[in-house]
Amino acid sequence: MKAHARSILGTDQLTVPEIESILKLARRMDPKRPPQLLRGRRVVLLFYEPSTRTRTSFEFAAKALGGTTALITAASSSIEKGESLIDTGWTVTSLGADVIVIRHPNSGAPYLLSRFVPVPIVNAGDGLHQHPSQALLDALTITHHKAGLKGLRVVIVGDVFHSRVARSNALLLSKFGAEVIFCGPPDLVPDVAATIAPGVMACHNLDAALRGADVVMSLRIQKERLSGHHISLDDYIAEFQITPHRMKLAKPDAIVMHPGPIVRGLELANEVADGPQSRVHEQVANGVKIRMAILSTVMKGAR
Amino acid sequence: MSAKTNTLLITGGRVIDPSSGMDRDMDVLLREGRVAELAAPGVLKASARETIDAKGRIVAPGFIDLHVHLREPGQSHKETIATGTAAAAAGGFTAVCAMPNTSPVNDSVQITRWMQAPERGAVVRLFPIAAATVGSLGERLTDFAALEQAGAVAVSDDGKPILEDAIMRDALREGARLNLPVVQHAEDSHRTAGCSMNLGPTSFRLGLRGMPNAAESDIVRRDIALARETGAHIHVAHISTAEAMEAVRQAKKARIRATTEITPHHFTLIDENVGEFDTHYKMNPPLRSVADRDAMIAGIVDGTVDAIATDHAPHAFHEKQVEFERASMGIIGLETALPIAVTVLHHHFQLPLWRIVELLSSGPARVFSLQGGTLAPGALANVTIFDPKKKWTYDLSQSRSKSRNTPYDGWSFTGKVIATIVAGTVVYSD
Numbered sequence: 001m002k003a004h005a006r007s008i009l010g011t012d013q014l015t016v017p018e019i020e021s022i023l024k025l026a027r028r029m030d031p032k033r034p035p036q037l038l039r040g041r042r043v044v045l046l047f048y049e050p051s052t053r054t055r056t057s058f059e060f061a062a063k064a065l066g067g068t069t070a071l072i073t074a075a076s077s078s079i080e081k082g083e084s085l086i087d088t089g090w091t092v093t094s095l096g097a098d099v100i101v102i103r104h105p106n107s108g109a110p111y112l113l114s115r116f117v118p119v120p121i122v123n124a125g126d127g128l129h130q131h132p133s134q135a136l137l138d139a140l141t142i143t144h145h146k147a148g149l150k151g152l153r154v155v156i157v158g159d160v161f162h163s164r165v166a167r168s169n170a171l172l173l174s175k176f177g178a179e180v181i182f183c184g185p186p187d188l189v190p191d192v193a194a195t196i197a198p199g200v201m202a203c204h205n206l207d208a209a210l211r212g213a214d215v216v217m218s219l220r221i222q223k224e225r226l227s228g229h230h231i232s233l234d235d236y237i238a239e240f241q242i243t244p245h246r247m248k249l250a251k252p253d254a255i256v257m258h259p260g261p262i263v264r265g266l267e268l269a270n271e272v273a274d275g276p277q278s279r280v281h282e283q284v285a286n287g288v289k290i291r292m293a294i295l296s297t298v299m300k301g302a303r
Numbered sequence: 304m305s306a307k308t309n310t311l312l313i314t315g316g317r318v319i320d321p322s323s324g325m326d327r328d329m330d331v332l333l334r335e336g337r338v339a340e341l342a343a344p345g346v347l348k349a350s351a352r353e354t355i356d357a358k359g360r361i362v363a364p365g366f367i368d369l370h371v372h373l374r375e376p377g378q379s380h381k382e383t384i385a386t387g388t389a390a391a392a393a394g395g396f397t398a399v400c401a402m403p404n405t406s407p408v409n410d411s412v413q414i415t416r417w418m419q420a421p422e423r424g425a426v427v428r429l430f431p432i433a434a435a436t437v438g439s440l441g442e443r444l445t446d447f448a449a450l451e452q453a454g455a456v457a458v459s460d461d462g463k464p465i466l467e468d469a470i471m472r473d474a475l476r477e478g479a480r481l482n483l484p485v486v487q488h489a490e491d492s493h494r495t496a497g498c499s500m501n502l503g504p505t506s507f508r509l510g511l512r513g514m515p516n517a518a519e520s521d522i523v524r525r526d527i528a529l530a531r532e533t534g535a536h537i538h539v540a541h542i543s544t545a546e547a548m549e550a551v552r553q554a555k556k557a558r559i560r561a562t563t564e565i566t567p568h569h570f571t572l573i574d575e576n577v578g579e580f581d582t583h584y585k586m587n588p589p590l591r592s593v594a595d596r597d598a599m600i601a602g603i604v605d606g607t608v609d610a611i612a613t614d615h616a617p618h619a620f621h622e623k624q625v626e627f628e629r630a631s632m633g634i635i636g637l638e639t640a641l642p643i644a645v646t647v648l649h650h651h652f653q654l655p656l657w658r659i660v661e662l663l664s665s666g667p668a669r670v671f672s673l674q675g676g677t678l679a680p681g682a683l684a685n686v687t688i689f690d691p692k693k694k695w696t697y698d699l700s701q702s703r704s705k706s707r708n709t710p711y712d713g714w715s716f717t718g719k720v721i722a723t724i725v726a727g728t729v730v731y732s733d
Contacts (some may be wrong), residue, residue: 009579084621085625104626106629108579108626128511164510167508196508
């Protein structure tokens with residue numbers, strides 16, 4: 001058993017130097033001329049939930065570094081036959097996995113796996129809980145445009161309650177001294193959200209939140225999640241859609257981000273999604289680099 | 304057998320018997336399964352065949368647990384009546400009340416009798432609590448009179464709260480008529496669907512849906528109102544919120560027949576202890592906030608709480624070591640109740656030992672009108688001897704329970720059960 005298997009489970013468990021070192025490594029990663037850091041290594045992508053961006057970028061990242069990948073999805077495996085997560089973890093490890101990248105609909109599933117399986121676990125999104133590789137790629141994107149994270153005003157708009165991206169980002173940004181404002185209707189941004197980390201606030205008025213913002217992050221809204229709440233789709237659009245007009249409240253050099261997939265005309269107006277301040281495509285490109293850095297980092301720890 | 308072979312003398316201990324207000328050093332003579340005599344130390348010397356030296360220890364009426372899950376019939380992979388009552392004996396309990404959420408549900412005279420049959424191998428006294436509605440489906444009342452006749456000491460749909468006002472009213476009316484307590488697991492399950500812990504900062508941080516306090520306290524208030532209306536005895540199981548505690552406190556002031564029990568985990572642990580999805584801290588009701596935990600202590604101190612009950616809930620490894628939201632609720636608790644009570648309530652919060660003994664013996668006996676909870680001459684010789692100063696470490700591998708789901712493995716406690724005596728026979732000794 002590799003006693004010191006290094007996992008990446010959540011941004012709260014990473015120290016500032018660890019995050020800085022992953023970002024530094026990611027900046028050096030060139031997907032066209034990658035170092036063969038994962039040669040002979042097997043990366044298992046254990047995906048219990050559908051994913052396009054995250055799965056593909058982990059796969060490209062692993063392959064670029066010379067590793068072999070195997071994709072296991074819930075529908076195509078013994079998971080469907082009722083195998084427990086721990087047993088699946090052991091099976092995959094016995095088959096020779098050197099690292100497991102897991103996406104799971106239940107919050108905390110990667111933690112369970114990491115307690116029982118002796119290889120590094122990388123959380124690729126667990127329930128409503130965390131999505132650390134997304135927060136790291138967002139930090140990579142922000143730091144490309146801003147001098148640093150400290151003191152930045154970052155507004156995260158949308159369905160914060162259901163968002164693992166919001167949690168991972170707030171926890172990461174708070175460590176660096178950024179100010180994080182969660183913004184959305186009270187049902188989706190409960191006041192308790194502000195307790196997640198120092199420097200985090202909850203706000204139900206988008207104009208107030210956007211004033212002086214350096215970074216505007218929009219989150220995905222699932223229409224079916226609005227239905228059980230007190231706000232209608234039309235009201236949401238009227239109050240919380242990020243429009244060119246509203247963006248004027250933010251700093252002139254503010255950037256706009258979205259973890260995808262974007263529902264056009266709901267969260268972001270088209271002019272904003274495709275506008276000069278949008279960094280959405282850059283985020284996706286950074287996804288491969290950050291995942292190369294993550295896989296290199298956890299494999300270094302596992303040697 | 305001669306009378307002497309059936310005698311047991313407990314010498315030099317400090318006898319705490321809240322039922323009579325006694326708290327002093329006494330020797331206790333047990334004969335033929337009854338308490339024969341209490342006398343000043345030394346007086347009864349050599350009058351018994353067997354002697355237990357209880358110097359420096361507390362001699363108390365046998366502990367009674369109002370709330371355990373023994374999993375038989377139907378779920379013997381988790382626990383059996385034999386293993387569960389062995390754990391009870393090791394925890395100082397001389398009697399346990401077994402909840403009806405077995406498989407099938409104990410809603411019948413047959414199962415109630417089956418559970419009490421000698422073949423089950425119970426080490427301590429077992430009192431069944433029968434289901435209040437058929438199959439615990441909340442639709443049709445069971446036959447309370449027949450179940451009481453068969454030995455049920457209360458009725459409850461524990462784990463499946465009775466939400467319909469009309470059904471709960473009917474249950475309380477029938478309970479009032481027969482003088483049978485109705486036990487409610489107070490949870491508005493419409494408001495807790497999909498929830499796996501307490502609502503608060505920790506549930507938000509972990510991305511888990513949280514149960515609001517009101518889901519418990521609203522049902523408690525409704526039940527108390529119905530108890531007032533019907534004159535019935537409502538017993539609030541495993542109370543966990545400040546609001547519910549206040550409701551019971553006010554009900555008692557208004558002389559409504561409301562009683563409540565508290566688990567060691569609800570007066571010790573809080574929701575933050577879930578940490579990073581540790582399912583050993585997943586229970587229902589969930590661990591609550593610090594403010595709620597403090598309100599639990601206040602309720603214990605001021606007398607609102609009638610009993611400490613464990614909600615001993617054994618689950619197998621494969622039911623507990625799964626994704627947090629899918630893990631079974633509950634922990635085993637029989638062996639750790641007294642140590643936690645003494646460590647937390649006595650040594651930390653300075654609660655007098657007699658109050659702890661009351662919460663574990665005469666208090667629960669009164670709630671379900673059970674024989675026991677007293678050391679008065681003539682009473683059943685059910686006795687628990689414990690050392691309130693002994694320091695020790697709980698080693699789960701030594702547990703009598705069939706299951707291993709507890710957060711307390713490796714915890715150090717001050718206070719340990721030394722001997723458990725049921726009807727004059729030592730069923731556990733340290």
